[in-house]
Amino acid sequence: MKTDKNKLLEEFKEEVTTAWSFPERGNWATHNPKYRGNFAPQIPRNIILKYSQEGDFVLDPMVGSGTTLIEAKLLHRNADGIDINPDAVSISKKSLEFDFNTKTKQEVYLGDVRNLSKYTDSSVDLIITHPPYLNIVQYSKNQIDKDLSSISSIPKFFKEIEIVAKELFRVLKENHYCAILIGDTRKAQHYVPLSYYLLQVFLKNGFALKEEIIKAQHNCVYSKRWLQSAEAYNFYLIMHEHLFVFRKPTGDENRSRIKYSLYNDLLSDSQ
Numbered sequence: 215m216k217t218d219k220n221k222l223l224e225e226f227k228e229e230v231t232t233a234w235s236f237p238e239r240g241n242w243a244t245h246n247p248k249y250r251g252n253f254a255p256q257i258p259r260n261i262i263l264k265y266s267q268e269g270d271f272v273l274d275p276m277v278g279s280g281t282t283l284i285e286a287k288l289l290h291r292n293a294d295g296i297d298i299n300p301d302a303v304s305i306s307k308k309s310l311e312f313d314f315n316t317k318t319k320q321e322v323y324l325g326d327v328r329n330l331s332k333y334t335d336s337s338v339d340l341i342i343t344h345p346p347y348l349n350i351v352q353y354s355k356n357q358i359d360k361d362l363s364s365i366s367s368i369p370k371f372f373k374e375i376e377i378v379a380k381e382l383f384r385v386l387k388e389n390h391y392c393a394i395l396i397g398d399t400r401k402a403q404h405y406v407p408l409s410y411y412l413l414q415v416f417l418k419n420g421f422a423l424k425e426e427i428i429k430a431q432h433n434c435v436y437s438k439r440w441l442q443s444a445e446a447y448n449f450y451l452i453m454h455e456h457l458f459v460f461r462k463p464t465g466d467e468n469r470s471r472i473k474y475s476l477y478n479d480l481l482s483d484s485q
Contacts, residue, residue, distance in 0.1 A: 222242055223240070226259065228263055232426065233428050233430075234427055234429045236256045239254045245279075246280075246305070252279045253395055257457065258274075261340070261342050262285055262291060262340065262342070265340050265393070266340040268289070269318065270340060271340075272286045272339065273296075273342075273385070275341070275381075276343045276346075280307075280322065286318070287314055287318065290317070296322070296323050296330075298325065306322040327382075336384075341385075341391070347397050347408055362375075375412055379421070389462065391459055392460045393457060393458070394412065395429065395456070395457045396455065398455075398456075400452070413456075416460055422476050423461075423475040424475075428456065430453060430454055
């Protein structure tokens with residue numbers, strides 16, 4: 215049965231809780247569900263509506279297939295997308311080639327999230343991005359130097375993520391938001407909480423945690439393959455991701471009320 219794209223968009227309602235589930239993936243406009251590892255358009259749509267205004271500037275520095283930028287265009291936000299993978303840049307540019315009456319602009323560039331030197335300090339209104347989960351999906355097949363999705367070492371991966379966190383903090387305006395969607399994994403049948411390692415890195419580098427949203431996963435390509443292993447080795451399939459919404463505090467902000475959402479303030483309070 216073919217889904218009516220316009221009906222899906224008309225039925226869209228903003229989320230009001232910290233548990234999100236989208237059994238039916240939004241496929242309005244030019245969204246590409248076949249691009250492995252991208253997120254449902256309901257995610258950037260909710261974040262854009264909640265944390266920005268029309269005409270604001272949105273940045274997705276690991277843009278993938280362009281989901282964030284498509285939603286930015288539909289919601290009248292200016293936006294840039296960056297990716298280290300030329301194929302992703304090409305796919306994203308093509309995805310933006312649809313007719314829609316807006317005065318805003320959306321651009322895609324080849325680049326590295328660890329070097330956002332084209333953007334001045336405190337120049338971005340909203341950041342939304344979806345980093346790789348180690349090398350679970352190798353987007354460039356190890357053909358691109360410094361591609362985060364080619365890193366299998368957890369310490370090395372989060373050393374690079376710290377560079378990412380510092381750059382995102384630098385370019386984001388004060389009292390504005392950065393949303394990161396990331397999932398977890400297993401090694402030797404044991405749970406590896408990549409999401410909470412990332413959370414710690416971002417908190418250590420100045421961000422405050424505004425929200426943690428648990429997003430259910432549906433129709434995962436490899437779920438059936440993993441089910442046999444899960445039954446044999448007695449573990450649960452991971453079917454959720456974490457959407458962290460971070461805020462950049464203002465320089466003169468009284469942080470006493472949010473100290474437990476700030477890593478360094480929490481440490482100093484415990485001493």
